[in-house]
Amino acid sequence: MSAANESMSRDGVTGGQSNGWGVRGRVILVTGAASGLGFADSKMLVEQGAQVVMTDIDEERGRGLAEDLDAIFLHQDVADEGRWTEIMAAVEARFGRLDGLVNNAGVAPIADIETTSTATWRSTLAIHLDAAFFGCQAGIKLMKENGGGSIVNMSSTAALVGIPDYLAYSAAKGGIRSMTKAIAIHCRRQRYAIRCNSVHPGSINTPMVQHALRELMDVDLNAADDPERTRRKLGIGEPNDVASMVTFLLGDQSKHINGAEMVVDNGDTVV
Template sequence: MAGRVEGKIALVTGGAMGLGKADCEMLAAEGARVIVTDRECEQAHKVAERIGGDAMALDVKSEEQWQEVLKAVEERHGGLDILVNNAGNVIFESVEDSSLKNFKLHMAIHVEGTFLGCKYAIPLMKNRGGASIVNMASTAALMGYGNIVAYTAAKGAIRAMTRSIAMHCQDEGYGIRCNAIAPGGIETPMVRDISGRGGEELMEIPDGPLPADALGAPKDVAAAVLYLASDESRFVNGIVIPVDNGLDARPHH
């Protein structure tokens, strides 16, 4: 039986570790040829070698690097079917604590990186018989967190930009859908480090239902990425899917 994204060409940013790595692994397992991109080029190559994909160095803040990477993708593969804008960072600072430099860094990585990826990938994704852009937002775009002002602003921008891009591609008849995922707390190296467990082994997240306060596993987000990347979601466009174990739905007092 063919995989759910069999024969599709996929590019994932921030694919060397965490959510991006899980996305790469799941897309490859379901038949996609995956281009793993990251600033950590050595780690990206290890992931690509393990899944039978390609690896390229990419700093998502760089317009020139985006152009170079997508030119190489077009030359090697003739086009692109799936773009996952996953690369990100987070610095815990309130509006009073945050420096303008750190605020701009979040905007450059999350917002400009996603913008550049979409802008330069869309010409490679037109008329592929159904292509998909998956942007990584966050529950921080849906809720109020006082201690991550730059991160919440950036993820909120991604949420809004996703809808605009979806409607543009639909209006132009490109056959490209654009959706976003809003993960809650997921056990990744970044979450481990910012929760004061730096250097520790990542926790094993058990299978089956999880309690309300549990962290999720990267594969929980990767499964949503796979659905949005596949033709199964052909009628899903311009939305944000929370993958948060009900966090956004739960009343807070």
Template sequence: TVRALHREGARVVAADVTTGAGEKLAAELGCTFSKLDVTSEQDWKHVVADIVAQHGSLDVLVNAAGVEGDMVHGTPESTSLAEWRRVMSVNLDGTFLGCREALPVMKRRGAGSIINISSTVAYIATPNSTAYGASKAGVMQLTKSVALHGSLEGHRVRCNSVHPGIIATRMIESISAQLAQFNNVAVDDVARASMSRIPFGEAGRPEDVAELILFLASDESRYITGSEFSIDGGWRLMGRPKPANK
């Protein structure tokens, strides 16, 4: 996403809780990197204030930070309160804080675009990812509230949610490894089973998601707000198979 926005001429500020990869990418592209713990109010305040001080405005915010939690044993009965709070803190609280800090800056300019990364799991219930699914459904509803608020008093602060399905990322690799270990099968078997539920028959690429985000950040989407964008190769249309008892 950083590469796509930079390619189109945006002045990008990349932010992450860890510094290594982010600083390396920023140096490669010649953009700015800021350390940000999305669960920290103070971090958000500092990062947004620095952006305004350096660039004069904040036009686009992409809330992309997320953790998957336990996707194998995370049932409603087995999920600990600590795990629930950890997932909610990053996925939902972090998105809320980003929206809250960006809104007044964007409203002063009269316009802006906030893009919140949710998940196809916001629509499709899973028995073993209770916290993750609930957090991403929360992001979807938060997006609608922000969209309505951002349109009041003549402002054009848009807010939309993006719902990726199975995308070839480190998170999906981690989930596949968890499932393979739990079911005592090869990771390739998990991958084949996953692909069989996608009409397109393959995982998406991070670049696919980045191009959708780029559209929502641009003026080409000026009349779109409060909407949900699935990017899952049709996975949502297929639903999920009935879970096996184990």
């Protein structure tokens, strides 16, 4: 095994031995944790024994959910670079380290190439792409001081195929996909023992997708006679389908996976 490969494992594990997903005791920050996928990630990570710091722009909801999970909540607008410095300082003061980061917060304005305003373009890129850049930069700084870690950047199948009604979103998610690979290779070259991967969900049943279904297809998933049947018919996954991938990528079981794009879409982009 090369020295570079050896450095991939957070614990220098060579035999693959670990507890469950291998996140027990890890300090993990999840952005956009007050809803949908971010909340599902946080819940699964807490259940697996991680110490989770949940952040979101929605303070009231986030604080309540964090309390229920016995996690920590910090208010954060991910597009604000200065706030990232404060968040990392707070994590370091409390735990002395950061082992995992999930850049998950997001918005999905519905607009195509002809209807996307410059303001929407800029704010969408700021919340997704700028934020992932700020998060990775701040996260690596703290992780590399304490033996390494794992970063998961939430992208989308929009990064792989381009979705016409989500122009700015597709562009931002595409940027996250390639930035993730560049970061992974950089960290490997520097022998930081920091991995960086992107996750690409298809449609998952969260408030973001419920909104899209209402706007684009006139479908109200919550009001459907049989919501579960409708969900399956439309090929929509559940938040835990993504949370299990995120948890896997944060733990030791995925120690040889780096710079990868993990698609969670039940084959949508294959057919």
